[in-house]
Amino acid sequence: xxxxxxxxxxxxxxxxxxxxxxxxxxxxxxxxxxxxxxxxxxxxxxxxxxxxxxxxxxxxxxxxxxxxxxxxxxxxxxxxxxxxxxxxxxxxxxxxxxxxxxxxxxxxxxxxxxxxxxxxxxxxxxxxxxxxxxxxxxxxxxxxxxxxxxxxxxxxxxxxxxxxxxxxxxxxxxxxxxxxxxxxxxxxxxxxxxxxxxxxxxxxxxxxxxxxxxxxxxxxxxxxxxxxxxxxxxxxxxxxxxxxxxxxxxxxxxxxxxxxxxxxxxxxxxxxxxxxxxxxxxxxxxxxxxxxxxxx
Numbered sequence: 277x278x279x280x281x282x283x284x285x286x287x288x289x290x291x292x293x294x295x296x297x298x299x300x301x302x303x304x305x306x307x308x309x310x311x312x313x314x315x316x317x318x319x320x321x322x323x324x325x326x327x328x329x330x331x332x333x334x335x336x337x338x339x340x341x342x343x344x345x346x347x348x349x350x351x352x353x354x355x356x357x358x359x360x361x362x363x364x365x366x367x368x369x370x371x372x373x374x375x376x377x378x379x380x381x382x383x384x385x386x387x388x389x390x391x392x393x394x395x396x397x398x399x400x401x402x403x404x405x406x407x408x409x410x411x412x413x414x415x416x417x418x419x420x421x422x423x424x425x426x427x428x429x430x431x432x433x434x435x436x437x438x439x440x441x442x443x444x445x446x447x448x449x450x451x452x453x454x455x456x457x458x459x460x461x462x463x464x465x466x467x468x469x470x471x472x473x474x475x476x477x478x479x480x481x482x483x484x485x486x487x488x489x490x491x492x493x494x495x496x497x498x499x500x501x502x503x504x505x506x507x508x509x510x511x512x513x514x515x516x517x518x519x520x521x522x523x524x525x526x527x528x529x530x531x532x533x534x535x536x537x538x539x540x541x542x543x544x545x546x547x548x549x550x551x552x553x554x555x556x557x558x559x560x561x562x563x564x565x566x567x568x569x570x571x572x
Contacts, residue, residue, distance in 0.1 A: 281326035281398055282306040286316040286342065287360065288335055292385070296329065299387035305394070311335075313342030324351045327394055327401070332361035332372060332380075340375040347376035348443040353429050356397035360385055417494050422487045423458050425451030434493050450478055454489065466525065477524075501569055508568040509552045518545040522558065523565035 283305045285296050290311075297307045308325060310316035313334050319325075328346065332339040339359060346352050359372040359380040372380050378397055381390055419430035425446040445451060453467050457480055466479040479492040498520070505516040514535070521531045528542045535542075546561070555561050 280304055280306045282308060282323065283327050283329060283394065284308045284310065284316060284319060284325040285329045286310045286313065286334065286339070287329075287331040288312065289331075292331075292360075292383075295387060296385070296390065299391060300394075303391045313337040313339065313345075316342055317345055320346060320349065320352065325355060327398055328355060328357045329390065329394075330357055330359055330377070332359050332368060340371050343372070343375040343377055350443065353443065354401050356401050358390070358393060358397065360390075418481075418490065418492055420484065420488050420490050421446055421454070423455065423489070425454060428488055453478065454480065454491070458489070504568050505565060509549075509564075511549065511552060515545050515549050515552070518542055519549055519561065519565050522546070523562050523569065 281304075283300055285293060285300070285307060286309075287293050287296075288311050293309045293311075297309060300307050308319055308323065310319055314336055316328070316330070328343075330339045330343060334342065337345075339361075343357050343359075346355070346357060356378045357376060359377045360383055361368060361372065361380055362383040369380055379393055381393065417431065417434045419434040420428045422428060427444055427446065446454065450467075462480070466477055477494050479494075481490040481492055484490045502513070502516045502520055505511055505519050506513065511519065517535055518531055521534055526534065528539045528546075531542045532539045546558075549561060550556060553561055553564050555564065
């Protein structure tokens with residue numbers, strides 16, 4: 277049996293619904309129809325379509341708000357929404373794309389063009405789902421968000437670890453850290469953060485879209501890491517803490533703030549750490565620490 281994608285067509289014009297239904301069914305799609313945004317959301321609450329054709333101007337909530345609500349549903353994060361609009365103004369096109377749409381066609385629509393665009397976007401969405409499924413199967417802890425800190429998608433492992441799902445905002449501490457990195461055009465950096473009862477490492481892996489940033493989130497067993505460092509070089513508990521944060525890219529000032537000691541005290545600890553490790557500089561100490569922690 278061949279798979280027939282399900283398309284939800286949302287338009288308050290019965291003639292348009294009839295034309296698109298006939299065209300899409302002939303092209304091999306199952307078609308659901310809705311006359312209003314509220315009706316579309318009710319249908320999506322029961323059945324997740326593979327794509328949505330959405331009129332921009334609808335009675336009740338308009339198409340832009342309907343799209344925003346659709347995209348807040350975890351099951352619809354990767355469902356392509358194509359706007360149908362008679363509005364040629366650029367600002368309305370932008371509104372549709374900012375609301376979560378992937379494309380638009382102008383009315384009066386040409387059914388064959390709509391079918392062709394659907395084919396492309398369904399293929400892209402299927403590829404994205406396959407990539408995410410592969411990352412899930414590989415146990416990857418990845419998520420993507422926009423510059424405002426809203427999660428666009430995540431692997432199951434990352435969602436479970438962060439306690440967040442698609443459409444939800446990142447914790448304030450992470451969102452603030454990310455915003456600062458973006459403002460400074462830093463595209464690769466890590467940060468240790470406390471999330472409830474666990475410590476996690478957030479890594480900014482880079483920008484993968486116009487407003488899409490890829491992050492990796494991993495849980496850290498800080499106590500186990502400190503024990504490894506103490507065992508590796510007979511460090512005191514405080515020296516192990518200093519070396520741990522040094523290996524995480526922190527400056528002396530940052531380490532002092534984390535450990536509530538002065539930067540001068542951090543310098544003194546580093547002098548002893550260098551002696552015990554048999555090195556003369558920061559870079560060599562970090563390299564040894566990273567090997568002890570299994571990071572290289």
